[in-house]
Amino acid sequence: MTDDEQQLAALLNDLPGHxxxxxxxxxxxxxxxxxxxxxxxxxxxxxxxGDFEPLAELVLDVFNRDAQLKDITAALATHLGSTLRAxxxxxxxxxxxxxxxxNQVEDPLDxxxxxx
Numbered sequence: 001m002t003d004d005e006q007q008l009a010a011l012l013n014d015l016p017g018h019x020x021x022x023x024x025x026x027x028x029x030x031x032x033x034x035x036x037x038x039x040x041x042x043x044x045x046x047x048x049x050g051d052f053e054p055l056a057e058l059v060l061d062v063f064n065r066d067a068q069l070k071d072i073t074a075a076l077a078t079h080l081g082s083t084l085r086a087x088x089x090x091x092x093x094x095x096x097x098x099x100x101x102x103n104q105v106e107d108p109l110d111x112x113x114x115x116x
Contacts, residue, residue: 004099005052008059011093012040016079023079030071031062056097063090 001009016023018037028036043055063072069090076086 002103004096004103005047008052008055008093008096008100009047011089011096012055014080014089026075026078027062027072030075031065031068033062036062052100056100059093059097064094
């Protein structure tokens with residue numbers, strides 16, 4: 001597990017587990033998603049098998065929504081204790097997910113050279 005994958009897992013571990021349906025329902029509604037608990041459960045299982053990409057994609061899909069940022073922040077703040085902590089958590093989670101996705105590229109320089 002890379003440092004970025006470990007950070008992403010640690011950040012998600014700050015959130016309630018599957019059993020806290022109320023929290024996840026509020027987050028799902030705030031983000032405007034159809035489902036979230038089963039999706040995150042599947043992504044966690046894939047991460048346990050070494051594939052963190054679905055988990056990173058899920059974080060970006062759920063939390064990288066400018067139009068719903070206020071509602072998502074409010075939903076997270078109910079668990080994390082404050083709006084400031086929720087905003088910091090979102091920033092950290094998006095940054096970690098971005099780094100995990102970038103690490104999926106075998107050789108970034110080769111990918112860059114292919115573009116140019």
